Structures are given as C-alpha cells and as structure tokens.
Amino acid sequence: MADGTSENAxxxxxxxxxxxxxxxxxxxxINASIGFDKKLYAQDIRGSIAHxxxxxxxxxxxxxxxxxxVHGLNTILSEIEAGGFEFSRKLEDIHxxxxxxxxxxxxxxxxxxxTARSRNDQVALDFRLWVKEExxxxxxxxxxxxxxxxxxxxxxxxTVMPGFTHLQTAQxxxxxxxxxxxxxxxxxxxxxVRDAIVRLDECPIGAAALAGTGYxxxxxxxxxxxxFREPTRNSIDTVSDRDFALEFLxxxxxxxxxxxxxxxxxVIWSTPQFGFIRLSDAFSxxxxxxxxxxxxxxxxxxRAKTGRINGSLIALLTVMKGLPLAYSKDMQxxxxxxxxxxxxxxxxIAAMTGMVRDMTIRADxxxxxxxxxxxxxxxxxxxxxxxxxLPFRDAHHVTGRAVALAEQKGCDLSELSxxxxxxxxxxxxxxxxDVVTVEASVASRKSFGGTAPVEVRRQIAWWRERV
Ligand code: ARG
Numbered sequence: 240m241a242d243g244t245s246e247n248a249x250x251x252x253x254x255x256x257x258x259x260x261x262x263x264x265x266x267x268x269i270n271a272s273i274g275f276d277k278k279l280y281a282q283d284i285r286g287s288i289a290h291x292x293x294x295x296x297x298x299x300x301x302x303x304x305x306x307x308x309v310h311g312l313n314t315i316l317s318e319i320e321a322g323g324f325e326f327s328r329k330l331e332d333i334h335x336x337x338x339x340x341x342x343x344x345x346x347x348x349x350x351x352x353x354t355a356r357s358r359n360d361q362v363a364l365d366f367r368l369w370v371k372e373e374x375x376x377x378x379x380x381x382x383x384x385x386x387x388x389x390x391x392x393x394x395x396x397x398t399v400m401p402g403f404t405h406l407q408t409a410q411x412x413x414x415x416x417x418x419x420x421x422x423x424x425x426x427x428x429x430x431x432v433r434d435a436i437v438r439l440d441e442c443p444i445g446a447a448a449l450a451g452t453g454y455x456x457x458x459x460x461x462x463x464x465x466x467f468r469e470p471t472r473n474s475i476d477t478v479s480d481r482d483f484a485l486e487f488l489x490x491x492x493x494x495x496x497x498x499x500x501x502x503x504x505x506v507i508w509s510t511p512q513f514g515f516i517r518l519s520d521a522f523s524x525x526x527x528x529x530x531x532x533x534x535x536x537x538x539x540x541x542r543a544k545t546g547r548i549n550g551s552l553i554a555l556l557t558v559m560k561g562l563p564l565a566y567s568k569d570m571q572x573x574x575x576x577x578x579x580x581x582x583x584x585x586x587x588i589a590a591m592t593g594m595v596r597d598m599t600i601r602a603d604x605x606x607x608x609x610x611x612x613x614x615x616x617x618x619x620x621x622x623x624x625x626x627x628x629l630p631f632r633d634a635h636h637v638t639g640r641a642v643a644l645a646e647q648k649g650c651d652l653s654e655l656s657x658x659x660x661x662x663x664x665x666x667x668x669x670x671x672x673d674v675v676t677v678e679a680s681v682a683s684r685k686s687f688g689g690t691a692p693v694e695v696r697r698q699i700a701w702w703r704e705r706v
Contacts, residue, residue: 261329271328272571273336277319278578282368283333284316286361289464290444291352299355299454304348311345312337332571333365334358355454356447359478359566363443366574368465370487373581374436380588381429381494385422386706387595392418392699396692399677400515400605401614408612411677414605416690419698421501426702428494435490439483442467446477449565479565481555484577488552491584495545498587502542505594506535514604519597522590537590544583551576609677613642613652618683622674627666637664 262270288309295305315337318324330336335358341349395414402412442462445452451474458470471477508515509523518535526532555576558569616638623634640663645652653675660667673679685691688698 267328270331270568272332272574273326273328273330275575275578276333276362276365276571277326277336278574279333279362279365279369280319280337281316282365283337283361284312285368286364286444286465287337287352288312289461290356292464293457293460294351294354294454296460297455297457299456300351304351307345307348308341308352311341311349314344315340332358332362334361355452355456356444357449357478359448360443360446360474362571363446363478363480364465366481366577367439367443367483370483370577371436371439373577374432374439374487374490377490377494377584377588378429378432378436380585380592381425381432382706384588384592384595385425385429385702387592388418388422388425389699389702389706391415391595391600392422392695395600395602396695396699398600398602398605399609399681401609401612402690408608408614410617411609411614411680412690413681413692413695414600414602415692415695415699419695419702421497422698422702424497425494426705428490428497431490431493435483435486438486440468441471442469443471443477445470446474449475449478475565479562479567479570481559481570481573484573485552485555485559487577488548488555488580491580492545492549492552495548495584495587498591499542499545501591502538505538505598506542509533509535509538509598513608515601515608517599517601518594519599521597522594537594541587541590544587548580548583551580606677610651610653613645615652615675615677615680616642618674618680619652619671622671623664623667626668626670627664629664 291300291305291308291312294300295302300308315324318340324336324340326336327339330339338349338352341352392415395418398414399411400414400417401408402410402417442458442465444461444465445456445458462468462470471480505516505518507513509518518533518538520533522535522537523533524536526534555573558572562569619641620631620634620638623629623637624631627634629637641652641655641660644659644663645655648655653672657667657669660671674683681690681692683691685694688694
C-alpha cells in the first residue's frame with residue numbers, strides 16, 4: 240500500500256507492540272490529525288533531515304543510513320508536492336505518514352530516524368517552524384499596509400476632514416493625520432510580530448518525549464541547521480509550551496480589531512450620506528436588485544473576520560487552560576485554530592491594503608463636512624484666551640453663546656457678523672475670522688503629534704525610515 244501499511248496489520252505499526260487489536264473506527268476518527276496537520280509536511284521533513292544529519296554527525300546512526308534517510312525524505316517531499324502522496328488516517332498524523340512512507344522507500348534504515356526524539360518534540364518543532372514563517376509573512380503584509388497608508392497620508396497631508404469623538408464632529412483634522420493614526424496601530428502590530436519572533440526563536444527538537452535523551456545528541460547543531468537562534472532550555476516546558484501559537488493568535492486578534500475599526504470607517508465613509516470616499520470597483524460589489532448600489536463587501540468581510548480570529552484565540556486559550564505538564568493530546572487541537580486565523584488575517588490585511596491603495600478620496604466632501612457642526616468652536620475659545628485674555632472657562636461660555644446664535648440662525652460660526660459677535664463679547668475683533676476657518680484650525684495645531692500639515696509630514700518622514 241502507498242501509505243506503507245499492510246492490509247492485514249490490525250495494530251498500529253508505530254506503537255502497536257503493546258496492542259492486540261486496531262483502534263475502533265470512532266477512536267481513529269477522533270485521534271487522527273492528518274486531515275489538517277499534513278499542512279506541516281515541509282516543516283516535518285526539514286526537521287527530520289536536520290535531525291538525521293545531526294544523529295550521523297554524532298555517530299548515533301551511520302552515514303550510510305543517514306544518506307538513505309535524507310534521500311528518502313527528499314523523495315517524499317517531491318511526492319507530496321507533486322500531489323501524488325496518499326495520506327492515511329490509520330497513520331494518524333503527518334509524522335507517522337512520512338515515517339511509514341520512508342520505511343516503504345528505504346526499508347529498515349527508516350526505523351533509525353526516530354532515535355533520540357519523540358512526536359512530542361517533533362510536533363513542537365514542526366509547528367514552531369510553521370508559525371515562525373507565518374509571523375514573517377504577517378510582518379511583510381503589515382509593512383505593505385503601512386506603506387499604502389503613508390502614500391495616502393502624503394497625498395492628503397493638507398486635506399481637511401472632520402475629526403470625530405463619539406462619532407460626533409469634534410475638531411477639524413487632516414485626512415493625512417487620520418491615516419497616520421492607522422500607521423501607528425499597524426506599526427504596533429508589526430512590532431508585536433517582531434517581539435514574538437524573538438521569543439519563538441528557540442528549537443524544540445531533542446527535548447524528546449519530555450525528559451531529554453541519553454543519546455549524545457547536539458541540540459545546538461539542529462537549532463542552527465533549522466535557523467533557530469538556540470535550543471530551548473527545558474525539555475518539559477518544550478513539549479508542553481504553545482505560547483508561540485497563543486501569541487500568534489493574540490497578535491492576529493489585536494490586528495484584526497484594528498482592521499475592523501478601519502473597515503467600519505470605510506463602510507461609513509463610503510455611504511452616500513458621508514461620501515468621504517469612493518471604493519474602487521475592484522473592492523466593492525453591486526446589488527442584484529438595486530442598480531444604484533455599490534456595496535463595501537470587502538470591508539464588511541474584513542470586519543467580520545475579527546470574529547473567527549478572536550474565536551480561535553479563545554479556543555486555544557481554553558484548550559491550554561489547566562493542562563498538566565507536559566504534553567497532552569489536547570494540544571493537537573492547536574493547529575486548526577492557528578491555520579484558520581492565519582488564513583483569515585493574511586486575507587484581511589491584503590484586502591485592506593488593496594482598498595486603501597485604490598479608494599478615491601473626496602476632498603471636497605470632507606472639507607464641507609469639516610466646516611459643519613461648529614468644529615472650530617475650540618479655536619474660537621482658544622483665540623478668546625490668547626487675544627482677549629479671557630480665562631478658558633469664560634471663553635468656553637462666550638463660545639457656547641456664539642454657537643447657540645449660529646445654530647439659531649442656521650449658519651456657521653465664521654458666518655456670524657462682527658456686530659453679532661461683539662454683542663456677545665465687545666472685545667472680539669476682526670482678527671477672529673483668521674482662526675475660525677478649518678484650514679486655520681488645522682494649521683494651528685502644530686504640537687508634537689498634532690494635525691497640522693507640517694507636523695503630519697514630519698510624522699510621515701519618521702515612518703518612511705521604518706518601512
Ligand atoms: N498529532 C500529534 C499532535 O498534533 C502529534 C504528537 C503526538 N504525541 C503523542 N504522544 N501522541 O499533537
């Protein structure tokens with residue numbers, strides 16, 4: 240048989256020595272992980288090649304056996320990549336599927352590969368290698384998203400829009416400044432990814448079942464061969480630790496939360512009522528019944544992906560909670576959560592990068608909205624403090640009366656006449672009109688991290704060096 244089992248073998252060839260009969264069908268179904276952990280085939284084979292090479296180097300297996308093993312493993316790699324490999328559920332998982340096939344290909348030498356290791360350290364290795372690669376991909380994807388935002392921020396360093404708190408117009412800001420807020424968020428996500436890679440970068444192989452091994456292995460050699468900084472230090476912790484997976488999921492959850500906030504803003508901004516942006520055709524869909532509609536489906540799906548990613552984090556936290564040291568089979572449930580979250584976060588970041596790059600910014604609409612809602616009231620109050628010398632609390636009161644008057648007249652603050660303003664406070668002069676426009680408002684906010692175009696450009700330059 241292609242999977243290396245013989246038709247009449249009723250007990251498992253890997254651990255069957257102690258068992259008289261094969262597993263019940265239900266047992267086989269609940270026990271097997273090959274349906275999902277076959278995703279780890281490349282990592283499994285890489286790990287086995289490094290392990291066999293080290294075993295030979297240490298004189299634990301012969302160079303001849305090592306050559307056969309490495310050759311056989313490379314053959315299996317090509318078979319899997321060509322799609323010709325038959326995975327068997329009877330063989331439980333990727334580790335035993337590969338090893339059984341190796342036995343068919345090279346005979347008894349295959350049995351020497353599993354010297355001085357266990358599936359416990361093997362799966363810890365395979366999974367760490369996989370998560371490490373995924374983190375590296377995530378780092379790249381986040382950098383691309385940040386770069387897309389920097390370009391939009393640069394283009395729109397002077398474009399005014401309303402800034403919101405409570406989703407109520409607060410003060411005018413620039414669209415560039417708003418973009419840079421997301422750069423900060425995704426920048427933190429990226430730094431979390433980098434931190435996680437540093438912590439993950441220890442090699443588990445050689446911890447064996449949990450206690451280490453009596454064979455004279457060289458764990459520093461396998462660690463280096465597999466691109467890890469160093470071997471893990473405690474064999475018990477090594478086979479029971481899934482922090483690297485939990486960290487990946489928490490990083491993904493926080494990033495997904497950021498993406499969902501952006502997605503929500505895109506949904507709001509692209510409504511006809513707001514009309515701040517127009518999504519490209521590439522990232523929106525039409526309605527089958529309402530011809531006028533252009534729906535922000537991609538943004539909505541990004542917003543929704545947060546649910547499943549958060550779900551995966553909670554699932555794995557719950558699996559790991561209360562597990563005694565060291566390995567327990569519960570931990571086999573780690574992979575599907577991470578695989579699913581990885582696929583979702585990759586897709587969500589890519590879709591968002593595309594939307595940010597492609598969307599049309601409607602500066603005229605943003606500017607019109609920026610001026611409504613008395614967004615420059617704070618500027619008027621600040622001017623009363625600066626130019627008239629009022630205490631801020633009094634200035635707040637005077638401004639409140641001006642807003643009430645404008646509201647009553649149905650006009651903007653800058654449209655009140657000097658006479659009207661002087662009726663509220665006689666010390667007000669013509670110069671007030673220089674601060675109550677939205678452009679003057681944003682230009683004045685030059686404080687470090689503020690919304691003034693000159694300051695936004697400084698923030699962009701700081702980030703350009705870091706992408
Ligand atoms: N398929 C297992 C997993 O994913 C591999 C480790 C099995 N170890 C064991 N002692 N049964 O966790």
